[in-house]
Amino acid sequence: MFFSKKLKILDVEVQELEDEKIYRCLLKDKKRNxxxxEPIEISGKELKYLAEMQGQRYGMIRYNNEHFYEVIGEKEKAPN
Incomplete structure (x- = not known):
């Protein structure tokens, strides 16, 4: 089950992320450093799975015991 805490920068809950969209994330440590x-690109579906398996903390999605993904925005589409 998802937690009701919102992601800090986007101010949305994890379940509000769209599965097919690509989100840009910063990898941070426990001290938020x-x-x-270089931002990491991850799909909304993967972020939801991570949040379900690992949980959230500080408005970020836990990657493991030491690291967190802070979702900073959506990947911009290249102009046609």
Whole structure:
């Protein structure tokens, strides 16, 4: 079951993420320090699974005991 806590930056709940959209995330440690400055791209469906398996904390989705994904936005589509 999903938690009712919202994702910090997007201000939406995890279940509100769209499965087919690609979201940009920053990888952070327990102290909320950015580990990799280059955003990671993950689908909404994968983020939902992670949140269900690992949970949330600090408005971020837990990746493992030490790391968290902070969802910072959607991937912009390339202009045609």
């Amino acid at each position: 950015i580990i990799d400055k």
